[in-house]
Amino acid sequence: MRLCTMHPPVPRTWTVELRPQHGGPALYCPRCSPHGQALQATSARPAALAHLARHARSDALPAHLRTCQCHERGCRWHPRHRGCAGPVLLVLTREHGGRIWRLADTCASCATATPNAAVVPDTTLTAPSAQHPSEDGPGSGRGKRARRRRGPSEQVRVQDMLSYLASALPVGICPEARLLAVQCALRADNRGQVRMPIGLLRSLRLAHDPALWTELEQHCWLRVLQPGTTLPHVRTLTAQLIDPLSRAPGRPDRLQAADWALRITAAAPLRALPANARLSALALAAHHSPGHARTGVEADRLRRACGLHSSGLGTLLDQLLAAGTLTSWTCDPATDELHWTPSQPTTRPHPTPAPPVCPGD
Numbered sequence: 001m002r003l004c005t006m007h008p009p010v011p012r013t014w015t016v017e018l019r020p021q022h023g024g025p026a027l028y029c030p031r032c033s034p035h036g037q038a039l040q041a042t043s044a045r046p047a048a049l050a051h052l053a054r055h056a057r058s059d060a061l062p063a064h065l066r067t068c069q070c071h072e073r074g075c076r077w078h079p080r081h082r083g084c085a086g087p088v089l090l091v092l093t094r095e096h097g098g099r100i101w102r103l104a105d106t107c108a109s110c111a112t113a114t115p116n117a118a119v120v121p122d123t124t125l126t127a128p129s130a131q132h133p134s135e136d137g138p139g140s141g142r143g144k145r146a147r148r149r150r151g152p153s154e155q156v157r158v159q160d161m162l163s164y165l166a167s168a169l170p171v172g173i174c175p176e177a178r179l180l181a182v183q184c185a186l187r188a189d190n191r192g193q194v195r196m197p198i199g200l201l202r203s204l205r206l207a208h209d210p211a212l213w214t215e216l217e218q219h220c221w222l223r224v225l226q227p228g229t230t231l232p233h234v235r236t237l238t239a240q241l242i243d244p245l246s247r248a249p250g251r252p253d254r255l256q257a258a259d260w261a262l263r264i265t266a267a268a269p270l271r272a273l274p275a276n277a278r279l280s281a282l283a284l285a286a287h288h289s290p291g292h293a294r295t296g297v298e299a300d301r302l303r304r305a306c307g308l309h310s311s312g313l314g315t316l317l318d319q320l321l322a323a324g325t326l327t328s329w330t331c332d333p334a335t336d337e338l339h340w341t342p343s344q345p346t347t348r349p350h351p352t353p354a355p356p357v358c359p360g361d
Helices: 041-058 108-113 141-150 154-168 175-187 198-203 210-218 251-265 275-287 299-306 313-323
Strands: 013-019 026-028 088-095 100-107 117-119 193-197 222-224 236-241 295-298 326-332 337-342
Touching (some): 026 041, 041 100, 088 154, 117 154, 154 251, 154 275, 175 193, 175 210, 175 251, 175 275, 193 198, 198 236, 275 299, 275 337, 295 299, 313 326
Antiparallel strands (some): 013 026, 088 100, 088 117, 193 236, 222 236, 326 337
C-alpha cells in the first residue's frame, strides 16, 4: 500500500541563467524576482553557484526522500540510456556554454549520461536529519567508524572533486592552479578556510608561486587571507574558499583523499614532468578501476577533468608512457573511448592517522 501525504513534494531542481547585457551579465532565476541581478563579468560564475547553493539549502530534504529529478522529467537532459540506477546525487550541469546552470538531484546513471554534468562533492547542503546520528557523539569511536564506512573512498572523492572543478573553474585555468584547487577544496575546514603549509606546496611543486593564488582569486574561487604577503617569507598560507558548493563535511576523510592525491602526483616517475602531465596522471588514477588491469572511460570525461581542450590529451598520455606510469593506452576514434593500463595497480595508501582537527572544523 502506498502512503499518502498532504505535503507537496519539494522540487529539487534549480536553474539560473546568465544573460549578456550592456554593462555586464545579469543573473535571472525563475524562482526569484523577475528582474535580473547585475553582475561583474569575472564574478558571474561564482554568483550563479552561490545562488544555486542558497536554493539547495532552503529546499533541503533527508536522503531517503530525494528522487531523481531527471527521471521525473522523462530523462530529457541526456541521451537515451538503460534507465535510472544508483544513489541520488546532487549534480551541477552547465548548458549553452555556461549561460545556463542547473543544480538537481539526479541518480548516478543519469548523471553519467548527462553532458557537461559534474557531481557536487558530498556537501553540507543536506537536511539535518540526513546527517549522521547525533547519539554517537563527536568523540565516540563508534560514530567515527560509522562515518568512515559510509563515506566514499579516497579515489571516489578525488574523482568527484575533479569533475566538480571542471565546471566550477574556467577551462583556461592553468594546470598548476587546478592542482592547487583540488588540494584546497579537500583540505578546507567546514567553514571553507584552508591552511596550506609551504612544505606541502613544495611537495606539489607549487611553492613560491603567488601567480597561482592570484589566478584563483581573479576567478573569485578563493580569497587569500594574507594580502600583500610574499610566499618565500611565510610558512603557512591561509585562504578562504568563496565557492559554497566546494565545502564538504567529513574533514578527516577529505584529508585522506588529499593525501592520496598528493601521493599520486608526487610519485617519483612524475616529479620531472610538467603540471599538466601530473594532473592527467591524477585523473587517470581517480578513474581507474582497482579490480581491473585495464580501464576504459570516455576521453572527453578525462579532458574535462584536466581542463583540456579537444586536443592535447594524447601528448600527455605519451609523456606518462615514456615516464613509465603507463604501459599502454589506446583511444577508439569511433566511440571516443580511452583505454589504458597503469604500470602498477592503483591501490589505497596505507592507513595513516588522521591529523588533528581544529576546534570548530
